[in-house]
Amino acid sequence: MQVDPGEVSIANSTIAQNGAGVTVAAGGAVRLSRNAIAQNGTGVRVDMTSTARSTGDNLIDGNTVADVDGAITPANKM
Amino acid sequence: MYISSQGGVDGISAIADDYLTVDHCVITNFWDCGIKLAPSTSLAAAVSDTVVQYCGYGIYADNANQLLLAIHRCRIEYGLNAGIWIGRARGVSIHDTTVNLAGYGIRVAGSAAALYATQLAIEGGVVSNANYGLYVVDASSVSVHNMTVTSCSTGGGDENHWTHLYRELLHLQQRHGSASRSW
Numbered sequence A: 001m002q003v004d005p006g007e008v009s010i011a012n013s014t015i016a017q018n019g020a021g022v023t024v025a026a027g028g029a030v031r032l033s034r035n036a037i038a039q040n041g042t043g044v045r046v047d048m049t050s051t052a053r054s055t056g057d058n059l060i061d062g063n064t065v066a067d068v069d070g071a072i073t074p075a076n077k078m
Numbered sequence B: 001m002y003i004s005s006q007g008g009v010d011g012i013s014a015i016a017d018d019y020l021t022v023d024h025c026v027i028t029n030f031w032d033c034g035i036k037l038a039p040s041t042s043l044a045a046a047v048s049d050t051v052v053q054y055c056g057y058g059i060y061a062d063n064a065n066q067l068l069l070a071i072h073r074c075r076i077e078y079g080l081n082a083g084i085w086i087g088r089a090r091g092v093s094i095h096d097t098t099v100n101l102a103g104y105g106i107r108v109a110g111s112a113a114a115l116y117a118t119q120l121a122i123e124g125g126v127v128s129n130a131n132y133g134l135y136v137v138d139a140s141s142v143s144v145h146n147m148t149v150t151s152c153s154t155g156g157g158d159e160n161h162w163t164h165l166y167r168e169l170l171h172l173q174q175r176h177g178s179a180s181r182s183w
Helices: B159-175
Strands: A006-009 A014-016 A020-024 A029-033 A037-038 A042-046 A051-054 A059-061 A066-069 B002-004 B010-013 B017-025 B026-028 B035-036 B043-048 B051-061 B067-074 B075-084 B091-095 B098-109 B118-123 B126-137 B140-145 B148-150
Touching: A006 B126, A014 A020, A020 A029, A020 A051, A037 A042, A042 A051, A042 A059, A059 A066, B010 B017, B026 B035, B035 B043, B051 B067, B098 B118, B098 B140, B126 B140
Parallel strands: A006 A029, A006 B140, A014 A037, A014 B148, A020 A042, A029 A051, A037 A059, A042 A066, B002 B026, B010 B035, B017 B043, B026 B051, B035 B051, B043 B067, B051 B075, B067 B091, B075 B098, B091 B118, B098 B126, B118 B140, B126 B148
Antiparallel strands: none
């Protein structure tokens, strides 16, 4: 998935075995909750102009280049 | 209904404001769009239980005014440019729909100059073997739930995969009689 830019919320989804899992660029914004992001090249890539927020309950593991490249900040879970 | 290109550009094209329902159809081998929803005035459309294959764009939707669209239980495959292309549209939902083998699986491209930001909700479904699984640009707001994206290269992440996919799609379109076009 690529957000370049735009605003995307992703929940309960599987993103696996892709060249890149979730890429956020050019001021894009993504929110992640309860997803499995695995076996991609890079799991989640966030450039300096973009934001990624997570509720902290995603499985991001087993991505071959990196699980996370960039900053992911906590999202509100209420 | 089975709709196959006999030299036509688009399978179904909405050109005026109205309501459009496409249900239980197979649409195949169109050079440009299997279903084109780009009228000059407002449109509400629903596409369900339909197969769109071997087209440049499986479903293409873009409207400067107001476009409401629901895509339900469809299978879209071998879309040389995109399986589903959403441009300016206010309320779009995609439910339990599969897109396989496409340049863009689902591309959402809003416009800051449009009357409304493009809004899309995706529930369920699979996108596989595309260059970009889900690609969102510009004034677009998308929510995704219970979706699977797999075996996509997502941009320059895997050039070899992309080259292989391009050749495979081109071969399939030529074999099925559709003209090729640029990406």
